[in-house]
Structure formats: C-alpha cells, structure tokens
Amino acid sequence: MSRPGQARRIALVIVAMPILFGGIVGLQKRIDAQTRSVAQEKEELLLTSGPALKKLSLGYNALLADIYWTRAVQYYGGSIGDANAKFQLLWPLLDLTTTLDPHLIVAYRFGSIFLSEPQPIGAGQTDRAIELVKRGIRENPGEWQLGSDLGFLYFWHLHDYTNAANAYFEASKNPQAPEWVRVMAARMADRGDALETSRMVWTQIYQTTSNKEIRSQAIQHLEGLKALDDERHLDALVAQFQKAYGRPPESLDELKEKGILPGVPLDPSGLPYVLGKDGKAELNPRSPISTELVPSDAIQPPAEKSPK
C-alpha cells in the first residue's frame, strides 16, 4: 500500500472512531433513559413462568438465576426512596430466581424481609414472603436460618405466636442452629416481653446476614425499637416525677434538674429525646429514626398468656 494512502486511511480511522463512539455513548444514555421510563410505567418482564423458563434455559438455569437475582436487587435498589414504590415485580423476580436455582439462599432471605415490609419500603406481601421462605425451607432443609426467618415473619407481621414458635422450634432442631433459636421458640410460645423479643429477632437477622440491604433494614428497626424502649423508660420516670411533685414535668430537663435523670438521654442518632404535648416522651423532631415501622403488636405486652 502506498505510504500516503495508508497513512491517510489510518488517520481517518483514528479520527473518526472516537467521534463515532462519542455519539454512540451519548445515544446509549438517551436510550437507557427512555427505556427506564417505559419500564417504570409498565414494569415488563420477559417471562413470568418459572418452570417454563427453567426448561428454556437449556440447563444453564443457575446462570439465569444469578441474572434474575441481580435484576431483583437492582429493581429493589432502583425504587428505594421512591414514596410511591409498590415493588410489584419483586415477587415474580424472586419467584423466578428461586425456581431457577432453589439453593440461592440469599434470595429467600432478601425476599423474607422485603416482600413483607410495608410499602414504600417493601412490597407489603407477607403471604408471598411466607410462600417464598417455605419453599426455601423445603428445598434446603439444612438451612436453619430460613426457619428462623419464617418465625420472624409470623411474629413480626402476622403476630401469630403459635406458628412463629413452631417455626423457630423446627429450625432449632438443626444441630447447627445456635442456642438462641431455641430460646426464641420458647419466647414465642411464652408470649414474653414482645419488645425484647423483637429486639432479639432483628439482632439475629442482622448478625446472620452479610447482605447490605437487609442489615440496613435491621439497624433501622433496632434503632426504632431502642427508641421505643427508651421512651417507655422515660415515661416511667415521668410518672415518677408526677407522683413526686403532683404535676407533669415541663420538659425532660426538669427531670435532670430534679436529679431523676443524670442527663437528658440521647436517641441512637445522638439527638436528645423531648417531651411531647401529650406528656409522653418522644423522639426529637429532627431525629431520623422512625418508630412507625414497628407494628404496635410488637411492643405491647400480649393480652394474655397462653398455656404452654
């Protein structure tokens, strides 16, 4: 090839390629934006039948399961923070994932939390969560953690202490299950102090997973529970003040002045509690902690003790 001709050709390629690729990248971003908005309107899935997909995947179901699991996580992460999130596709995605690969434990654990959490944190479908976890237990009898997840679901969302106790009990039969699982079974059967039980449940969930989202959710709940616990103690001290001085205190500082409290306690986010208009202790208005996610039944002592 002639030198000038070849040089010209190479120069053309070197100059043209980056320009063309620049256009390509820009267009891709625009296309992504378009398809995201389309998807949000309709939330399409390629196929919704798990067994059909399994057959179609020609034996590469494990890989496909991984792909769907990734999509499930992205799907969840993509809508978190959206006040209108409904997570309608979370169940089908997790259903597909676990049909393709029944031994993908993390998918069951993720689903047990985020299928059951109310909207806009999760899908608000406790029944689906239970269905998912039960499948997980069926396919993976050696995984005691799934059993404890089932117990959590019955306790926290359905307040079904009997089934919760059974779930924890079955899980505790696994020789690898730690002691606390049996303790939990007993607590459920006992209908003991619900707040303390809740704290144990979420602590265990936090400690037995490495999934970022689950841990973050657990911490939120634990902080809320701690706040409720603190509020309860503060209410008791307020009652004590009332008894002693015949009137409710103006603020928590009064309790401090009168020596009932060494100082105004701080909530887990570091902000001091305040006294609400109703005379009950409550979180600082600026506090990021929320107690709203805690089902009321999780903290009230039960109405009666059921026989063992």
Next chain:
Amino acid sequence: MIGNIRIVAVNTFREAVRDRVLYNLIFFALLMIGAAIIVGQISIGIERLVIINLGLTAISLFGLGMAIFIGVGLVFKEMDRRTLYTVLAKPIRRWEFLVGKFGGLLLTLAVNTFLMTLGLAAALWYVDRKLSPADANVLTAIYFILLEFALVTALALFFSCFSSPMLSTVFTIGIFITGTFSRDIRDFGALTRSPAMIAFTRAVYYLLPNFHNFNAIAAAGHGDAIPASLVAANSLYAVLYVAVVLLAASAVFAGRNLK
C-alpha cells in the same frame, strides 16, 4: 461510488436467493400456521399476545441465523475461492465492495423479514379477525429487529475479512450474547465493590453494541406504544455503530494481501 455499491449489493442479493436461503420462509410459514391453529383452538384470551411473541421471536431468530451464517462467509469465501480477483481488477474500491456486500445481505434480510411480516399479519388476522391500531407497534418492533440485523451483519462481515467462518461465527455470536446481557454485566459489576470492576463493566457496556436496546417484543405483545424518540435514538445508534464496524472492516480489508 453509490453505483458500485449498488452493483455489488444486487449481485450479493442474487447470490443469496440462488443459494436458496429464502427457503427458511417455508419453516416460518409452517410455524405460524401451526401456532395460529393451535392458539385458535385453545382460546385463552391471549391469542394475540402469543402470536405476536412467537412471530417476532421467530423473525428475530431466523434472521439472526441468516445474518450470521451468510455474513461470516461474505468476504472470506470470496478471498478463499479467489472470485475476488476479477472483481477488484474493475474500477471499484475495496470499501465499496465491502459496503456493497453489506447492503446485499441486508437487502436479503429485509425482503425475508417483509415476507415474514405478511405471514405474521395473516396469522394475527386469523386469530383476531381484525387488525387493531396497536398493531403498529408490531411494525415498530420489526423495525427494531431490522436494526439489530444490520448490526449483526456488520459484525459478521467485519470478522469475515480476516478470520475463518467458524471462528467468525463464534466471535459474532459471542458479541451478540454479551450485547444482549450487557445491562446485567454492568449491574454485576456495580454489585462488586471494586472500582476497577465497576469501571471495566461500564466500559464494556458503552463500547459493546447493546442489543437489548432493540428488544421491543414484549411491548409490542402488550400493545404498548413505543415512543418516537426511542425509535429515533435507536435508529441513530444503529447507524453510528454500523458505521464504526464498517469503517474498521474497510481498514482491515483494504490492507489485506489476497492469497
């Protein structure tokens, strides 16, 4: 310039037809007929959806197969069998020859797809007894499939310039699969915490042709409108990417010493 390209394109089309590639339409017709009849019997309320999904998927798969299996031989065969010698002795530039080959195969695919679309329309009419305005989305989906064909053809042609048909097939299919799942690859990368991996998967996402852009089968099945801006963006994307690939192919082919 355009003249030379047209001459080669028409000849390439003629070669494909004489090679009886259009016989694949028989299988497609059988498939559509069978599906229409079966679905008509079952009557489960989603006949339209099934026919459209099946039809579009078949159009896509048949066409991709054709694009790859003919494409990988387009230039290689001519170099190997030396039919190229007399052609290149004519007043035609090498890149004109290449683009002509591309055009010819694309024309073949377009004709094939057009005939299949008629078959799909017939099947649709059979199960639905009417054609609704939402069917226009099916046409848009088919247009997207054609864009996909253009990209795959260009890739197969590029590899055809320097590697054997078997290797070229592997490479082209490889890029197609990667480009279909490139979103998931990028998301996998985002799940790892390593900045290197994240950067790498992002680069892969933007540099490789993203075939998932062109998948509107589900939307067409549900009768969803496909925004005009997406049509424009996809068209331009395909044009630019085909340009990139053909430019690379021309550079490779122009410098080759023929055996």
Next chain:
Amino acid sequence: MATPAIEILSLTKDYPLGHWRPGKRRSLDNLSLEVQDGEVFGFLGPNGAGKTTTLKLLMSLIYPTSGTARIRGRSILDVRMHREIGYLPEQPYFYDYLTANELLDYFAQFFGYSAAERRERVARFLEEVGMTQAANVQLRKFSKGMLQRVGIAQAILHDPQVVFLDEPMSGLDPIGRREVRDIILGLKRSGRTVFFSTHVLSDAEMLCDRVGVLVAGKLQGVGAPSEIMSLEVKGMEILADLPAGRELPAPLAAHATAAGQRYRLQVPEADLYAAFDQLRAAGAKILSVTPLRPTLEDYFMRLVENQKAASHAIEVSVR
C-alpha cells in the same frame, strides 16, 4: 518518448516465512521494466518465478514491499486506472451460480454502460471467445477451457487499452490456444498493449514484440524473441518404428530409448541425414523429426552474454 503503457520501477515483494518464524522470502526482487503502447509483451519464466506475483501487484490484489508501477501514467493504486485495463487471472474463478451472460453483464456494469450497450457487448464478446451456445449455462457447469474463454471475454469487453493475461493458454486444447492467439493478435492490430505471462516458449515466440525472462524473482533479461531465441538447436529428436526383429545400429542405440518397437533417438543436427540412412537401412519407418531447443535457463545465460556485448538497445537494467 511517449508515456509507456506500463512502467514498473524496482517492484519488490517479500513474504514472511511463517507466522512465527522470522525472516522473509523474496518472491520478486527489484523488478524494473517498461512496455510501450501497442506492444505485445511476453513475460516468460518457469513456474514459481514470480510472474503471477507481478501481475497481482499490478492489479493491487497484493501490495509491494517497495517500489511502484504506473499504467498509462497512473499509479497502480489509483482505482480509476482500472477502467483502462483488463485482467485475466491464472485459473480464474467465477461466481458459479451465475450464467456466462450474467457474469459478463455484472462486470460490464462497473463501466457504466447502459443496459442495451451491455447486452450488445456481452453478446459480441461471447461470440468472439466462442461461448455463444453456453451463454445461458451456469458457470458451475463449465469446463476449465470454457472458463478460460469467459475469463478472456471479461478482460476485454470494455475495450481496455492494456490487457494483462496470466497464462492465457493454460487449460486450452490446441484449437483453443489458436483462438487465443488470434484474439491477442487482434488486440494488437487494434493498437492495444498486451502483457501476458507464460512458460511455453513457442507461444511467446509467435506473438510477442518483446519478452522478459523472470527466474526466481529476478528479471534476467529483456529483448525481442529473435534475440533471445536465435540459438542453435542442440540437436534433433527422431521418432521411428522398427519392424519386428530388427534392432537399431549400435552408435544410434546409445542415445535412444525404446517402447516396444518404437524408438526415440537424439542425434546432433549435423548427423541428421546420416542417421536417416542408417534407419532406412534398418527398415525403420520415420514418424517425426523435432529440433531440440535449449532450456529457458540456457536462453537467459546466453542473453546475459549478449548483453555484455552491449550491441543492442535494451530498455531495462539487469541486476
């Protein structure tokens, strides 16, 4: 002097020895050559000498390692130059799903003729190469000789000024060879330049104004055929049948081979008639007498000697 039809300037082509091995194989070594308008130039050389390489370089099917060439004043890298040339490759391959008509029509399209013009030209040139009856037969059914003729047709149907033919006689029977010779002479008569390669000396002798001899990639010499081939014959070869029971006389038998009663003997030219007498005495029937020519290598060695004498105007330098 007017612009030569073909100017080749120090054209060199190296091939790598292999993908991994270092080193190169030089298949064409600094070829320099000029051919004037209207000449018929024969490019001679044994198989593997580099003749086809030269033609492929001129057609830009392969690219030179160094050196350039011009055809009618235009660089070989200028694609517009292809309008004025025709090319027949060695052992041509064509699209075998096309008919002869369709192939020629396809090629004709590149020159911008109207459909009517193309029809006329294709018919005319098919006639000229004797392929009219096979016009609508698919090329996959053609014999080697038929393909060769179609190849010639496609090389000349656009009336090119310079025609390049790589071994145009190969694959042809004697009738076909004569027809090709006639075509080449016809081209010459209409003022075209013809550059063809061959390893058959008699063809070159009959047709060429000048010949160039290429051996192992190097040009050995250029000149008129008479200069190159005006050499004494080495001897004569006689083919004779002896009646059963008779034998060749001893001195003849020393340079003879036999197949049954058929003998092939070699004698020096001077002894030819003496040999005839001996054979007649033995009752032999003489079948043929052929002059034995020196080999190509003999020719070129002689040419080099002639050039040292520097008695002729030679348009080329030899390394």
